């Protein structure tokens with residue numbers, strides 16, 4: 001089990017009734033981990049673009065300003081590629097064990113700064129503190145894993161077709177990798193891209209999400225302290241309006257040999273199209289629309305628990321979280337009644353309150369989308385069992401909170417059944433037969449995760465095989481682990497992160513044949 005799951009068990013929102021509301025300071029012990037500059041060629045530097053204003057980073061819990069960072073443009077993006085390209089031949093030539101040592105030192109520093117990094121994540125992203133710290137350990141688990149994998153990147157001796165030849169295949173790093181990451185897991189998403197890239201011998205240019213650049217910069221600071229050579233990792237921050245300028249430079253530059261992106265499907269399609277002109281390798285971890293199916297032979301209490309864990313992690317702002325819940329008629333009312341009790345008891349509040357279980361949504365646009373989905377569902381006949389509205393906190397009226405919500409009578413024509421809501425909303429649909437529900441579950445262009453609960457072994461295999469997705473949770477709501485392959489099918493993208501497969505995307509295979517042997 002990944003360490004962040006242990007964290008969630010210790011201080012899991014849904015188990016910690018014993019907590020009293022207690023507010024903690026989100027100030028860091030190491031204030032220097034809050035960095036405002038880009039990290040390029042081992043230097044912390046302001047944007048190179050003339051007269052470029054800074055970009056504010058705010059705390060979604062109360063809309064207060066945390067700090068400003070560089071709002072970078074094309075010049076910074078190019079400087080980052082120059083640095084990464086210059087560092088590449090040295091980094092790739094270092095023995096795997098030497099790269100592994102630096103990566104593992106980075107892991108140790110991340111773990112030893114767990115508290116500060118957790119606070120930073122909670123401040124800029126809004127997730128409750130226990131989840132912030134849990135995410136740090138989750139991120140570190142990828143760094144540790146790929147530090148170890150660096151030394152296991154074996155090649156192959158291929159049986160020869162002729163005795164005067166020997167055939168071999170080895171793995172080589174692809175070169176400079178551009179990493180573009182989302183705001184929902186500011187540490188874990190960037191770590192699980194950078195760590196395999198470094199392990200493979202690649203160098204990196206990275207653009208963290210505009211809402212959450214600070215965690216990425218803090219991680220880069222720790223990587224520098226771990227001894228990562230200048231230019232091997234470069235971080236460029238930029239706002240939503242200028243992001244295209246940075247990314248366009250990376251797409252066009254033929255020195256960038258790979259793009260790794262986590263985010264929306266439309267942006268993923270754009271990146272795939274634009275990187276075709278230089279034929280870059282590309283990994284895309286895109287949107288999901290995960291079904292969660294409860295069969296009448298399921299353990300209902302376990303299914304409710306699994307849904308709470310899967311759905312309400314990060315307030316529902318997770319691309320693998322269940323978006324559509326299907327419950328078989330015989331157990332529908334029991335399931336909904338038990339679920340509603342749990343959901344209604346969730347405590348919504350700012351990250352700094354220790355008993356908060358659902359933090360704010362990332363920004364006003366996010367909460368507007370959730371509200372639109374709920375209103376559309378209700379207009380089309382859904383019933384609100386609990387929640388269903390925004391929450392405005394008197395002390396921070398600008399912050400974007402939404403009440404944990406259960407809807408019943410959800411139908412496939414509702415927007416919440418077709419698009420990712422990315423918020424704490426559970427739309428429940430009743431079904432009668434296995435064939436019917438598998439058809440509905442697969443009736444989406446997306447295919448990232450799916451979950452189902454059943455105690456019938458034959459059904460378990462049948463349904464697992466029939467679901468069109470990259471990740472299946474069977475009687476389990478917590479799926480992510482560094483040793484497991486994470487990724488989707490259909491319009492949820494391609495490529496796998498984590499696991500033994502996670503290194504492949506950062507490598508190409510070189511075949512060589514030695515002749516004249518006899």
Ligand code: SIN
Nearest residue numbers: 184262318319320480
């Ligand atoms: C994501 O939401 O993109 C990733 C979630 C995870 O790693 O479990």
